[in-house]
Amino acid sequence: MTGTAGVPVDSCGPPPDRNDTELWHAAAGGDHGAFTELFERHAQSVWNHAYRLTGSWASAEDLTSTTFLTAWRRRADITLIRDSALPWLYTVAGNLARSEHRSSGRRLRLVRRLPEPRSVSDHADTVVDQLDGEERLRRVLALVAKLPKSQRQAVELCLLGDLSLSDAAELLGVAEVTVRAHISRARAQLRVALEEK
Numbered sequence: 001m002t003g004t005a006g007v008p009v010d011s012c013g014p015p016p017d018r019n020d021t022e023l024w025h026a027a028a029g030g031d032h033g034a035f036t037e038l039f040e041r042h043a044q045s046v047w048n049h050a051y052r053l054t055g056s057w058a059s060a061e062d063l064t065s066t067t068f069l070t071a072w073r074r075r076a077d078i079t080l081i082r083d084s085a086l087p088w089l090y091t092v093a094g095n096l097a098r099s100e101h102r103s104s105g106r107r108l109r110l111v112r113r114l115p116e117p118r119s120v121s122d123h124a125d126t127v128v129d130q131l132d133g134e135e136r137l138r139r140v141l142a143l144v145a146k147l148p149k150s151q152r153q154a155v156e157l158c159l160l161g162d163l164s165l166s167d168a169a170e171l172l173g174v175a176e177v178t179v180r181a182h183i184s185r186a187r188a189q190l191r192v193a194l195e196e197k
Contacts, residue, residue, distance in 0.1 A: 020085040028076040038085055039068055046089050052160040053097040055137030067093045087171045090161040143193045147186050154182035
């Protein structure tokens with residue numbers, strides 16, 4: 001069957017889905033639709049990863065946007081691992097989260113130098129603070145940030161990022177058993193640290 005311009009038309013339906021590598025190459029060539037497809041395919045996973053890294057919905061939104069903006073800007077420079085954009089996107093989100101964490105730490109130290117206003121504590125505020133799931137997650141993330149770099153990266157990619165051990169191993173350039181060992185040590189250290197609090 002041919003179309004109006006004499007071009008053959010596939011009567012079997014829509015073209016098959018392209019993998020991430022094909023979409024990435026098309027986006028690098030300026031195909032906005034291919035990049036949009038990558039975004040739609042991975043935005044929720046990147047947001048989930050960013051939320052687990054920050055413990056904040058708003059920060060996760062910002063990190064997701066910035067991650068995909070970075071991906072768009074660097075689309076011609078990046079080679080994907082195993083036909084998946086997720087390892088690279090998770091790494092970018094993790095790096096951005098760490099940068100933001102350092103920046104917010106500097107801001108917090110500046111704010112601490114300011115005199116505290118006098119206020120009366122409200123029991124309702126205390127209850128809300130105790131029930132706040134985001135605060136608990138931030139405490140865990142603060143402990144993760146203190147882990148040795150190799151353990152922290154393994155935790156961020158596999159436990160917080162839902163990346164497979166093999167993908168994380170390839171991304172980090174180590175054996176899969178090494179990633180598994182880093183995660184095991186990190187879990188033990190986090191368990192001890194959480195029991196002390």
